[in-house]
Amino acid sequence: MPQSASTTTPTTSPARLMDGTALARRIVETTAERAAAFTARTGTSPCLATVLVGEDPASVTYVRMKQNRCRKAGIVSRHVALPAETTTAELVHTLTALSTDPAVHGILLQHPMGEHIDERAAFEAIAPEKDVDGVTLSSYAAMSFGLPGFQSCTPGGIMRLLDAYDVDPAGSRAVVVGRSAILGKPVGMLLLARDATVTYCHSRTKDLGAVVREADIVVAAVGRPELIRGEDIKPGAVVIDAGYNPGNVGDVHFASAVERAGLITPVPGGVGPMTIATLMEQTVTGAERQLGL
């Protein structure tokens, strides 16, 4: 029986950690089994196309990490490296070609891209059925209305974490700090679809602490190191830190928050691994669906 987040018993002992690393490992294992079954049945492996514009070192590292994880799970990756000076039109052309290539089942466009790129135009060139990173408007609308489609990977990973720890959002108050297109907005919509009362906060929110103190579930997704402090956490609340700032620091001040929360994600080892696991899971799902399996 899932516990209701809003009735989590206040606690004076430190919070229980939500182990994203362990959960992600279990998801990847299941995904690898499904990938193997897909390969045995179709003679071809699930394939994720990764597209990178330029050579930003962090992006290069991140794409390589995703490729390595995919390979271990039996997902082939096809990498498309484009020069930094690639135009939006050229990028759209590449993504359109991948969208219509039957050997490609999922497409990951690494972002942020250069400022000269129209990021939205690029994302929209990804066919919704291959949008395993959940970045298209179509995927966002599907998340908002509970329709079939892929989830943005970090929001999807967060929902899987909540489920794994038996946190039922229904009837709880959830506060999302941040309103980005691939994190804040969609995670709020997924929580709303699960019957949470959802509040979106952002840089223009007055007295952020007071709003966060109302929350049974806090999702910090704003990219400001240690913005959320322990004194703003309602005792017993579930604290999801989706921030990842320089120095392995999240958006939550962990040392103080862990003393008040009921459940909390560490950084690293919380949300981060779940993002990649969700990407891989959705890539295999995409492959299965495209072949009608």
Added chain:
Amino acid sequence: MPQSASTTTPTTSPARLMDGTALARRIVETTAERAAAFTARTGTSPCLATVLVGEDPASVTYVRMKQNRCRKAGIVSRHVALPAETTTAELVHTLTALSTDPAVHGILLQHPMGEHIDERAAFEAIAPEKDVDGVTLSSYAAMSFGLPGFQSCTPGGIMRLLDAYDVDPAGSRAVVVGRSAILGKPVGMLLLARDATVTYCHSRTKDLGAVVREADIVVAAVGRPELIRGEDIKPGAVVIDAGYNPGNVGDVHFASAVERAGLITPVPGGVGPMTIATLMEQTVTGAERQLGL
């Protein structure tokens, strides 16, 4: 200088009424001038296709009212009446044909439709550039991300009302009661885009009154007569009643709310007229855009 909704002075005198009828009249006048200019320039009038499945009396009346308003503003309407037993596939076929007909600039699919119709599939058959009622996933995503596109008409009308009464949502706390695809969800996204801190409430919200009492702006959009009572209105708040229930009753208990609010929409004569005015305005905008004017 727009006032901030969150610093509206508490008042002990009854709220000022937000006169949707008068504002809608002004918008329709401007729209009629634009329609006339369009007709003079192109030799053809802006055209709204209205599609009705079945003969539900309320829907018949509503469509007729929209057609009459359009005619007075110089917008031609083309009505497509389909029998109640029309299938989803037949309806999609009709909407696809209207979407590609260059003489049609906007499409209104009257809803709710019969239960045998896949409403989402029908909406999605409307081309986004003709979705002047703002019902497609594309329009919703555009509202969510501040991209070009049409607004759902009631949310769009509400934003026009706020602007006309110099209510600046930035930094305020907005509470939306209701989460429907064409009203609650999009109006929350439009308020968020204008920098309000937005909370979505619904049937599963615990202690709705306590949440509503936090609001500088309340949007009642749930379809439950007089659900929101005056004691739940923060003194001086802006109260937008988008409900319209049998007996000309809104979702707000007007008599008690008017004593606490700073600004309030009456029912009728508040949000209702703004919805049609927005539909007409967007139809002419659609016509102008499709002809590159």
